[in-house]
Each structure stands twice: as C-alpha cells, then as structure tokens.
Amino acid sequence: MKLLAALLLPIAAWAGNAEQGRAIATASAEASCILCHAIPGARGPAGNIGPPLAGVGARLRPEELKARIVDASRINPETVMPPYGRTGGLHQVAARYRGKPLLTPGQIDDVVAFLLTLQ
Amino acid sequence: MKRLILPMVFVTGTALAQRSGLEFASPEIRRLQASEAENPGMLWVDEGEKLFAAQCASCHASMKGVAARYPRIVAGKVVTLETKVRHRVPFAYESEPLLALTAYIASQSRGLPIGQHLSEKDVAKGKAEYLRRRGQMNLACTNCHDANAGKRLGAETVSEGQPNGYPTYRLRWQTLGSLERRLRACFSGVHAEMPAYGDPRLLELEAYLAWRGRGLAIEAPAVRP
Numbered sequence: 590m591k592l593l594a595a596l597l598l599p600i601a602a603w604a605g606n607a608e609q610g611r612a613i614a615t616a617s618a619e620a621s622c623i624l625c626h627a628i629p630g631a632r633g634p635a636g637n638i639g640p641p642l643a644g645v646g647a648r649l650r651p652e653e654l655k656a657r658i659v660d661a662s663r664i665n666p667e668t669v670m671p672p673y674g675r676t677g678g679l680h681q682v683a684a685r686y687r688g689k690p691l692l693t694p695g696q697i698d699d700v701v702a703f704l705l706t707l708q
Numbered sequence: 709m710k711r712l713i714l715p716m717v718f719v720t721g722t723a724l725a726q727r728s729g730l731e732f733a734s735p736e737i738r739r740l741q742a743s744e745a746e747n748p749g750m751l752w753v754d755e756g757e758k759l760f761a762a763q764c765a766s767c768h769a770s771m772k773g774v775a776a777r778y779p780r781i782v783a784g785k786v787v788t789l790e791t792k793v794r795h796r797v798p799f800a801y802e803s804e805p806l807l808a809l810t811a812y813i814a815s816q817s818r819g820l821p822i823g824q825h826l827s828e829k830d831v832a833k834g835k836a837e838y839l840r841r842r843g844q845m846n847l848a849c850t851n852c853h854d855a856n857a858g859k860r861l862g863a864e865t866v867s868e869g870q871p872n873g874y875p876t877y878r879l880r881w882q883t884l885g886s887l888e889r890r891l892r893a894c895f896s897g898v899h900a901e902m903p904a905y906g907d908p909r910l911l912e913l914e915a916y917l918a919w920r921g922r923g924l925a926i927e928a929p930a931v932r933p
Contacts, residue, residue: 617862619897620845624862634863638856662846669856671845671898679846686844686899 603651603702605695610703613696614642620671620691622700629707638669646705654701658692673697726921729867729932732858737879741931749811749877749929752804752884756812759805763797775817776926779915781830786911789813790886801905807884811875814928822872823922826915834916837909843900849913864933871917873930884929887914 614622615631623631627641645654657664659674672679673691692700730738740746760771778789789810790801799806828835838849852861853869860866874887881889888910895902903909 634860636860636862638852638859638861638866667855669847669851671847675846679842679844680840681842681901682844683896683899683901689844691844 603698603705605698605700605702607699607702607706609696610699610701611706613692613700614703620673625670642704642707644707646707649704651701651705654704655697658697658700726870726924727857727868728870728872728924728927730873730927730930732865732867733932737931737933741927747877747929747931749875749884749931752808752811752875753815753929755804756808756810756815759808760812764809771813771816773817773820775814775928776820776822777825779911779918780825781915786834786908786915788888788911788914790888791906791911802886802889807875807886810886811884811929814875814926817926818928819925821923822926823918823920823924826919826922828919831912831916831919834912834914834919837913838916838920843895843898845898847898849894868921869917870921870924871914872921872924873927873932875928876930876932878932880933887917 615628615633616623617633622628622642623633623635625636625638627635627637627643629643649657657670660672661668661670662672671691674694674697676688676690730741733741740748744750760768775789778787778792780787780792790806793799793806793809793813797805799809841848841851849869852866856866857868858865871887874890875884876887876890877884878890888905891910891913892902892905
C-alpha cells in the first residue's frame with residue numbers, strides 16, 4: 590500500500606532534499622555516484638563504469654531509483670554497484686563499517702530527489 | 709550456481725588477452741618506467757644490488773630468472789618473493805631493505821614471462837578469493853578488474869590488476885611498494901577487513917594473479933599512477 594502511494598504521488602512530494610542529494614552524488618568521496626556515473630552539470634572527472642545519469646529521473650520512478658540505490662543486486666545479481674542501503678548478507682566488512690549502510694535512509698531519499706531533477 | 713558461473717567464464721576468457729597495467733598508464737608514466745635514469749624504482753634496485761652483494765651473494769650467485777618462478781607452491785603453501793627473501797633475515801614488510809632486495813631480484817627477471825610454472829589447480833584458493841565479494845561495498849576483484857577493466861573510476865582508469873610490475877613505484881604512494889600493499893589498498897577501498905601482511909589470503913591471491921597473468925613480461929620496478 591505504501592509502495593502504491595509512493596508511485597501515485599507526484600515527484601514534488603518526494604521527501605528528499607535535491608540540493609543535498611546533488612552534493613552527495615557529486616562529492617569527491619569514496620563511494621559517490623560520480624565515480625562511476627556521468628552526472629549532468631557536475632564538475633570534476635566522472636567515471637563510466639555505470640550508465641550516464643542524464644534523464645534518469647524521466648526513465649525511472651522514485652521507488653525504482655531508490656531500490657537501485659538501496660541494493661542494485663536485487664535487480665541485477667552481477668551488478669558492480671555497491672548496496673548503499675543494505676547491511677545484511679555482506680562478508681568480511683571492516684569493523685568500523687559493520688552494520689552501517691554506505692548512505693543513511695535520509696541520504697538515499699536526498700539522492701533520489703536529486704535524480705528526479707535529471708529529466 | 710548461476711552467480712558463480714558467470715564470473716568464472718569472464719576470468720577464463722580474459723586470461724588469454726592480458727594487458728599489463730602499463731597499457732592503461734599515461735605516456736608520461738610509460739616514459740618514466742622505460743628510463744633507467746628516471747625510473748624512481750631504480751633507486752631501490754641499486755640499493756638492493758648492494759645489499760644482495762653484502763648479505764646474500766656468499767650463497768646465491770645469479771638471481772636471473774628467479775622472480776619469474778614466484779610465487780611458488782611449496783608443500784601446499786604459497787611462497788612469494790617477499791616471504792622467500794625473509795627466510796634468513798625477517799625484514800619487516802614494506803621495509804626499505806625488503807623492498808630493495810625484492811626490487812633488485814625482480815629486476816633480474818625483467819622481460820621474462822610470469823606464471824608459467826603454475827597450474828589452475830595450484831591457485832584454486834586464490835581464485836576463490838578473487839571471485840569473493842567482500843566489504844561494505846560488496847565487491848570482488850573480478851567485478852572491477854575483469855568486468856570493467858579499461859573503464860574510468862573517477863579520473864582513474866581501471867586496469868586488469870596484473871601483478872607483473874611489482875614491486876612498483878606508485879606516484880600516489882611516492883614510494884616503491886609490494887603487491888601485498890596494493891592488494892590491501894583494494895581491501896581498504898571496498899571497506900573490507902584488512903588482512904595483515906603475510907596473510908594466506910593475500911598470498912593465495914598473489915599466486916592466482918600470477919597464473920591469471922601468465923605470459924606477461926616482468927616489468928619490475930614498474931611505475932604506476
């Protein structure tokens with residue numbers, strides 16, 4: 590029911606903060622999106638391991654974007670994309686990262702909000 | 709089962725068309741590596757030659773071709789060039805004398821093919837490590853170094869992860885370093901538990917990489933970004 594509601598809501602109703610999401614996605618940090626994906630308007634060198642994110646907000650719905658960020662292996666078991674919102678079923682995680690996701694649920698919502706601006 | 713088969717097909721497929729990390733490096737780095745006078749790794753080779761003459765030459769004559777036959781499997785255990793050099797004097801890992809000696813010994817095999825003495829059966833454990841996803845980022849070596857070699861991770865080009873240049877002078881380290889140091893950097897990068905130097909997992913991985921890159925010419929001391 591929750592999922593259905595999310596699908597029916599207009600984009601503007603997505604809870605995340607797009608500006609903060611842009612900062613997370615384009616940061617020069619270890620697991621930032623731009624390391625693997627070209628992002629329109631971002632400065633600095635972008636990777637090309639994943640597909641460019643131009644227009645991704647038009648291609649995928651908010652919940653689809655979120656599902657790919659939380660755990661892309663649910664969609665493609667062979668994916669190289671890290672699971673940003675999953676902590677279970679991982680092996681040999683360094684002690685200081687154990688039980689912690691790469692991004693918090695709030696940060697993931699922010700990134701989704703930013704991706705939705707890429708129309 | 710399906711999850712396992714796919715990467716294995718990849719590995720077998722790429723083993724025949726290996727590309728040294730040198731092919732992914734910039735023209736400036738290639739030039740540095742090729743120049744005896746400017747390759748910074750040659751400082752360690754020169755130091756290692758002196759150390760070898762002083763501490764090893766009474767028993768060992770020429771080291772030509774020796775490094776190409778490492779890592780070896782002895783009684784089921786992997787012996788790397790580092791672990792072998794430490795047999796008499798237990799130099800600390802990444803210490804200057806150990807880097808100097810291994811750089812000198814490896815340089816004595818420049819141009820010779822690696823991994824010819826290993827069989828796939830010898831390196832089965834290392835292969836399993838290579839294919840195992842680990843860390844907070846849930847990545848296996850193969851996810852980047854087979855499936856995405858040649859692509860860009862930010863400003864860096866992902867290489868095939870070939871071992872034929874080690875010990876290697878990395879500009880980012882501003883020093884020479886061992887293959888174990890490089891492997892540990894990947895463990896750290898995926899936020900995995902860090903194996904200690906000499907950990908069997910690292911040694912098994914080294915043996916697998918030598919088999920996987922078999923036929924590549926030794927470039928040590930190589931220069932990399």
